[in-house]
Amino acid sequence: QDLAKKNTANRQVVEHRRRLLQEWLSWREYIVQLVKSEGWDIEGRKEDVGGGEVIE
Amino acid sequence: MRPILLSGHERALTQVKYNADGDIIFSVSKDHVVCAWFSHNGERLGTYHGHVGALWTVDVDPTSTLLATGGADNTIRLWEVRTGKQLKSWEFGTAIKRVEFSPDGRQLLGITEKRQGHLSTIFVYEINPDPSAEQTDEQSLRIVCDEAKATVAGFSYGAKYIISGHEDGTVCQWDAKSGEFLDSVQAHEADMQVTDLQWAPDRTYFITASKDKTAKLMSTNDLEILKTYTTDTPLNSAAITPVKDFVILGGGQAAMDVTTTSARQGKFEARFYHKIFMEEIGRVRGHFGPLNYVAVHPKGTGYCSGGEDGYVRVHHFDKPYFDFMYEVEREQQANL
Numbered sequence: 001q002d003l004a005k006k007n008t009a010n011r012q013v014v015e016h017r018r019r020l021l022q023e024w025l026s027w028r029e030y031i032v033q034l035v036k037s038e039g040w041d042i043e044g045r046k047e048d049v050g051g052g053e054v055i056e
Numbered sequence: 057m058r059p060i061l062l063s064g065h066e067r068a069l070t071q072v073k074y075n076a077d078g079d080i081i082f083s084v085s086k087d088h089v090v091c092a093w094f095s096h097n098g099e100r101l102g103t104y105h106g107h108v109g110a111l112w113t114v115d116v117d118p119t120s121t122l123l124a125t126g127g128a129d130n131t132i133r134l135w136e137v138r139t140g141k142q143l144k145s146w147e148f149g150t151a152i153k154r155v156e157f158s159p160d161g162r163q164l165l166g167i168t169e170k171r172q173g174h175l176s177t178i179f180v181y182e183i184n185p186d187p188s189a190e191q192t193d194e195q196s197l198r199i200v201c202d203e204a205k206a207t208v209a210g211f212s213y214g215a216k217y218i219i220s221g222h223e224d225g226t227v228c229q230w231d232a233k234s235g236e237f238l239d240s241v242q243a244h245e246a247d248m249q250v251t252d253l254q255w256a257p258d259r260t261y262f263i264t265a266s267k268d269k270t271a272k273l274m275s276t277n278d279l280e281i282l283k284t285y286t287t288d289t290p291l292n293s294a295a296i297t298p299v300k301d302f303v304i305l306g307g308g309q310a311a312m313d314v315t316t317t318s319a320r321q322g323k324f325e326a327r328f329y330h331k332i333f334m335e336e337i338g339r340v341r342g343h344f345g346p347l348n349y350v351a352v353h354p355k356g357t358g359y360c361s362g363g364e365d366g367y368v369r370v371h372h373f374d375k376p377y378f379d380f381m382y383e384v385e386r387e388q389q390a391n392l
Contacts, residue, residue, distance in 0.1 A: 021385065032258075032260070035213060040214035040216065
């Protein structure tokens with residue numbers, strides 16, 4: 001029974017993280033579109049770095 | 057992680073900055089001297105002499121041509137990075153607490169301290185990126201902070217907004233062209249100073265650090281608090297890592313401020329949190345005093361910290377750092 005409880009708790013933690021990750025990714029998508037639509041020339045990192053958050 | 061110790065300063069570090077390529081670190085200290093170091097091996101490249109008071113702040117333009125510094129001698133000085141030559145000195149009525157270039161390097165922002173007869177102000181100069189050019193004496197913008205003094209500030213993406221942090225824990229948004237006040241949020245506990253504000257690479261969001269022991273991730277556009285990182289020590293600095301979704305927090309209680317004898321003195325560690333999940337991932341020890349500033353390599357390959365102990369510690373991230381992933385992040389990546 002303890003094991004079952006633990007598994008439920010773990011599942012909840014993972015579910016929570018999954019939600020946070022999805023929220024974050026959709027916010028990023030939204031903000032990148034918004035800034036683009038404002039026509040701003042973003043001076044971020046150079047594009048060759050990769051892996052991070054660069055607005056193309 | 058192999059840390060490199062940069063020992064050259066004689067007093068507490070106040071700010072450290074990487075240039076855009078990440079090959080040079082600039083550091084300023086209460087010892088009046090500005091230092092430049094090679095980030096890969098810690099060799100000192102040069103020093104910039106001229107200031108006659110403690111230095112509080114440094115920034116380098118995006119092309120690593122011009123360096124700006126400010127401090128307790130009430131001046132902002134502009135230097136040519138390559139030669140160490142002082143190009144300009146602007147004088148003020150009070151100390152300079154912060155300088156920062158705009159993303160394109162064509163504007164420079166400064167913050168003056170509040171003193172009897174002087175209100176804290178944020179001002180902007182137009183900068184000519186040519187080191188042989190004459191720089192202007194005219195401020196293009198002045199924002200007077202009469203409610204609570206500004207402690208930190210910077211330019212958003214496209215230099216559309218100026219975002220400032222204040223001694224009363226508020227964060228404000230201003231129009232960077234007109235100086236018009238747009239918005240204000242009580243991001244941190246009332247009367248708990250905002251001690252740092254650093255940008256995400258694209259400047260659509262930023263992180264603030266505060267004496268209230270938290271750091272907040274906030275959106276540039278609407279000042280929404282996206283994330284809160286809770287620690288057990290007053291924070292002096294917070295940085296966002298590119299490549300990995302982490303934030304690095306630095307702070308610590310100075311020995312003279314530790315009131316309870318039972319409290320573990322110090323806690324002088326850089327703390328890593330997951331940016332999205334807000335969970336602490338790890339700590340890096342080393343400093344013998346509070347961390348006054350943490351800066352991340354622009355390519356996300358390492359970080360450096362400037363301490364009250366007078367040292368800069370430079371860390372290069374190892375493979376395990378880059379490999380580290382939460383299960384849900386792996387899932388996400390597999391689904392792409």
